[in-house]
Amino acid sequence: MTYHTEDTIVAIASAAGGAHRGIVRLSGQRAIACVQAICTADKQLRSDDDKVPRASPASLKVRGFSQPIPASVYLWPTHRSFTREPTAELHTIGSPPILNALVTTCCEHGARLAEPGAFTLRAFLAGRIDLTQAEAVLGVIDAQGQHSLQSALAQLAGGLSTPLTQLRNHLLDLLAHLEAGLDFVEEDIEFISAQELI
Numbered sequence: 518m519t520y521h522t523e524d525t526i527v528a529i530a531s532a533a534g535g536a537h538r539g540i541v542r543l544s545g546q547r548a549i550a551c552v553q554a555i556c557t558a559d560k561q562l563r564s565d566d567d568k569v570p571r572a573s574p575a576s577l578k579v580r581g582f583s584q585p586i587p588a589s590v591y592l593w594p595t596h597r598s599f600t601r602e603p604t605a606e607l608h609t610i611g612s613p614p615i616l617n618a619l620v621t622t623c624c625e626h627g628a629r630l631a632e633p634g635a636f637t638l639r640a641f642l643a644g645r646i647d648l649t650q651a652e653a654v655l656g657v658i659d660a661q662g663q664h665s666l667q668s669a670l671a672q673l674a675g676g677l678s679t680p681l682t683q684l685r686n687h688l689l690d691l692l693a694h695l696e697a698g699l700d701f702v703e704e705d706i707e708f709i710s711a712q713e714l715i
Contacts, residue, residue: 525551526631526639527623529616530606539611541619544600544636547627549592552605554626555619557585577607579615580622586615600636601643649681 525545531538543551557576573592576585588609598604607619624630634655641651653670660666694709701708 525628526635527551527620527628528631528635529620531611531616533613535613536611538608539613539616541607541609541616541623542604542636543606543623543628544598544602544604544631544639545628546603548603548605549594551623551626551628552590552592552607555579555622556590575607577609577619578622579618580625581618582615586610586619596643599645600639601645602639 523546525543525547527541527543529539530542531540555577557578573590575588575590577588579586586609588607591606591608593599593604596602609615609619620630637646637651637654640646641648646654656665656668691709691714695714698706698708
């Protein structure tokens with residue numbers, strides 16, 4: 518499968534089924550423009566000057582609905598988002614027909630439907646999370662019981678990446694001592710003993 522990370526993606530980000538609240542998430546260079554395009558004229562969103570994420574009440578023009586849909590729009594216009602690219606979340610009524618129509622409307626305004634794991638992939642490629650954390654996100658989603666969930670949550674919190682980082686730093690220190698010893702092999706200086714290297 519080929520992954521494209523230059524375009525804008527959209528997906529329902531809340532749990533399947535009806536609920537009081539539902540979330541549709543967009544990420545990509547056209548995410549903010551796409552959301553602005555579906556806001557009613559009296560609720561145009563401004564994001565050009567924003568330095569931090571902010572929420573705005575809005576009314577959304579959604580395909581197939583004669584009345585605007587009330588929503589709260591959360592904008593991350595800069596690299597501070599999870600994917601390090603412009604991101605928007607539309608929090609509205611958690612009705613599956615409304616959420617599906619909202620995704621369709623976003624696709625009509627320049628977004629495309631995200632594949633499973635696309636937001637996490639973008640976060641990984643942008644350096645927001647490392648590979649073990651990306652795998653942990655999948656582990657949390659796929660967890661079938663309390664034990665597997667706790668294990669995935671520990672990995673997500675750095676349970677594997679933290680010790681690996683510490684080990685890497687220790688190996689880099691040893692390598693620096695070894696290289697210093699090789700640089701000054703003519704001198705009678707021992708930067709690190711053979712026993713320590715072993």
